[in-house]
Amino acid sequence: MMESQRIAYGEAISELGTDKRIVVLDADLSSSTHTIMFSKKYPERFFNMGIQEQNEVGVAAGLARSGKIVFASSFAVFIVGRAYDVIRQSIAYTGLNVKIVATHAGLTVGEDGATHQMLEDIGIMSGLPNFRVIAPADAPETKRVIKKIAYSDGPFYVRLSREKVPTLLSDYDFEIGKGIVINEGEDVTIISTGITLSISIDAMNQLKEKGIYASVIHMPTLKPIDRDLIIKFARKTKKLITVEEHSIYNGLGSRVAEVLAESEQASLRRVAVMDKFGESGPGWALLEKYGVNSKRIVEISEEMVR
Amino acid sequence: MTTDEIKELKLKANEIRTLSIKMIYNAQSGHPGGSLSSADILATLYFKIMNVDPKNPEWEKRDRFVLSKGHASAAYYAVLAMKGYFSMDELCTFRKMGSRLQGHPTIHVPGVDMTTGSLGQGFSTAVGMAIASKIDNADYSVYTLIGDGESEEGIVWEAAMSAAHNKLDNLISILDRNSYQLDGSTESIISLGNMEDKFRAFNWDVITIDGHDILQIIYALEKAKKRNGKPKMIIANTVKGKGVSFMENTHEFHGKAPNKEQYEKAIKELEQERERILKEGSL
Numbered sequence: 373m374m375e376s377q378r379i380a381y382g383e384a385i386s387e388l389g390t391d392k393r394i395v396v397l398d399a400d401l402s403s404s405t406h407t408i409m410f411s412k413k414y415p416e417r418f419f420n421m422g423i424q425e426q427n428e429v430g431v432a433a434g435l436a437r438s439g440k441i442v443f444a445s446s447f448a449v450f451i452v453g454r455a456y457d458v459i460r461q462s463i464a465y466t467g468l469n470v471k472i473v474a475t476h477a478g479l480t481v482g483e484d485g486a487t488h489q490m491l492e493d494i495g496i497m498s499g500l501p502n503f504r505v506i507a508p509a510d511a512p513e514t515k516r517v518i519k520k521i522a523y524s525d526g527p528f529y530v531r532l533s534r535e536k537v538p539t540l541l542s543d544y545d546f547e548i549g550k551g552i553v554i555n556e557g558e559d560v561t562i563i564s565t566g567i568t569l570s571i572s573i574d575a576m577n578q579l580k581e582k583g584i585y586a587s588v589i590h591m592p593t594l595k596p597i598d599r600d601l602i603i604k605f606a607r608k609t610k611k612l613i614t615v616e617e618h619s620i621y622n623g624l625g626s627r628v629a630e631v632l633a634e635s636e637q638a639s640l641r642r643v644a645v646m647d648k649f650g651e652s653g654p655g656w657a658l659l660e661k662y663g664v665n666s667k668r669i670v671e672i673s674e675e676m677v678r
Numbered sequence: 679m680t681t682d683e684i685k686e687l688k689l690k691a692n693e694i695r696t697l698s699i700k701m702i703y704n705a706q707s708g709h710p711g712g713s714l715s716s717a718d719i720l721a722t723l724y725f726k727i728m729n730v731d732p733k734n735p736e737w738e739k740r741d742r743f744v745l746s747k748g749h750a751s752a753a754y755y756a757v758l759a760m761k762g763y764f765s766m767d768e769l770c771t772f773r774k775m776g777s778r779l780q781g782h783p784t785i786h787v788p789g790v791d792m793t794t795g796s797l798g799q800g801f802s803t804a805v806g807m808a809i810a811s812k813i814d815n816a817d818y819s820v821y822t823l824i825g826d827g828e829s830e831e832g833i834v835w836e837a838a839m840s841a842a843h844n845k846l847d848n849l850i851s852i853l854d855r856n857s858y859q860l861d862g863s864t865e866s867i868i869s870l871g872n873m874e875d876k877f878r879a880f881n882w883d884v885i886t887i888d889g890h891d892i893l894q895i896i897y898a899l900e901k902a903k904k905r906n907g908k909p910k911m912i913i914a915n916t917v918k919g920k921g922v923s924f925m926e927n928t929h930e931f932h933g934k935a936p937n938k939e940q941y942e943k944a945i946k947e948l949e950q951e952r953e954r955i956l957k958e959g960s961l
Binding site (some may be wrong): 373395416417419421422424426427429430431432433435436438439440457458460461465466566577 | 718738743744759783785791792793794795796798799801803804805806807809810811812813832833834837839840843844
């Protein structure tokens with residue numbers, strides 16, 4: 373089943389809305405981010421800021437300083453890119469209770485092209501003290517993430533996709549800072565974050581047919597990263613592959629490399645977008661074209677194992 | 679308003695200026711020009727206008743204040759200490775390692791409602807606080823002091839647009855129009871033009887006053903309390919470096935500490951001013 377993370381987000385905040393402390397902001401993209409669902413139910417606590425991401429984030433900080441639990445949304449490229457300094461000074465430095473939930477992250481934005489395809493946000497947001505960074509894999513997990521962070525004090529950045537994604541985690545709990553073991557295999561460990569989990573599971577199945585047994589880990593929390601789990605599987609399989617819809621720089625692959633460099637010897641290969649801008653096209657096809665695909669994971673796994 | 683009350687506020691402003699110079703000299707860094715220009719406004723806000731309780735700095739119903747021009751931190755910390763939020767002794771830790779009194783204000787200091795320093799953001803966060811007050815049907819006002827150089831930032835105009843759109847008549851902003859910024863006069867760096875017209879075009883209630891005339895400041899701030907569906911902008915024409923002759927009307931002391939000789943001269947001038955205020959007639 374394919375489901376939308378954006379709709380799951382809209383549903384989650386609408387369900388949370390009975391709590392009068394919840395306030396939601398958007399920057400003229402509420403029908404795309406689906407914060408519009410909240411706005412219809414609680415118009416008195418929804419503010420469409422217009423096309424003003426900087427002011428949106430500043431206002432979010434002021435609301436949070438007044439005791440509100442604030443969700444501020446837009447496309448990842450705009451809210452992170454345009455409002456970075458406001459996020460840094462007024463939210464990260466203050467540690468105020470603002471949840472930045474960005475949709476349309478990565479290449480799967482599709483036809484809008486490179487101007488709208490944010491590939492740097494995990495790195496940018498992870499560099500900010502006090503911020504926790506989360507990329508859910510599917511719609512049910514998105515809902516759990518939103519409900520969890522609403523009642524975890526302090527700033528969060530949540531990265532969601534535009535495309536509908538396969539539902540994979542209906543039965544898994546979400547815990548901040550914990551990775552999820554989807555499958556245990558002895559030969560290689562595939563670690564994925566966000567919507568590339570389905571690609572990773574595809575690769576795992578293809579590898580199985582070739583007699584290679586892969587562990588698959590979903591890492592929803594990029595910061596703080598689950599060090600213990602990475603080390604455990606580095607010891608177990610000695611070979612790791614990271615998969616992400618993000619730049620090769622400063623994303624999941626970099627985080628895992630840092631953990632390995634400081635603790636456990638294991639070989640690491642990274643599947644990500646190679647220091648390039650994207651282009652217009654169908655979302656999943658772009659992931660194929662830019663090398664974030666199951667074929668690539670299988671190739672690398674075979675190289676590493678054989 | 680009695681003559682004695684005015685005289686008292688003038689003395690408070692003089693004390694803010696004196697403390698600011700002492701703190702900046704002691705730290706050998708800081709921003710004298712914009713601290714001195716805003717002293718009369720800060721004195722009036724804290725000792726006449728705002729409903730706050732220094733014993734309970736996070737009191738929910740308090741009026742809020744955001745120093746959007748966060749570099750005037752010396753004057754801000756001075757007035758907060760004078761009001762009793764923390765001890766006057768702490769002022770000598772200004773800008774020192776381990777101090778709460780960071781170069782620019784943070785919410786970790788009792789009485790500080792918002793962390794500021796990156797220009798324009800305080801103004802935007804003040805809009806957020808004013809919206810929160812509206813959501814809660816609360817009575818408190820949100821005051822913010824912004825700089826004229828600061829108003830070159832785009833976010834100021836985003837915030838101005840959204841304050842008017844959301845009918846934030848509980849947002850009372852004062853523009854410290856001292857006409858200088860770090861590199862020179864505002865009009866030589868980038869023309870601000872007629873700020874009154876600009877804010878009026880954004881659908882704000884605007885009044886222009888002499889930002890060193892206590893009576894005018896009180897009048898404007900009292901008038902601004904009116905709830906009429908519009909945010910309020912008080913354009914306070916001020917003198918950069920006001921009260922220290924060689925710091926006045928120049929950008930030289932925007933962000934520079936005085937040396938020993940300059941410090942002594944500044945303190946002497948401020949003492950003379952104090953004497954002059956004390957001699958003014960009273961009822």
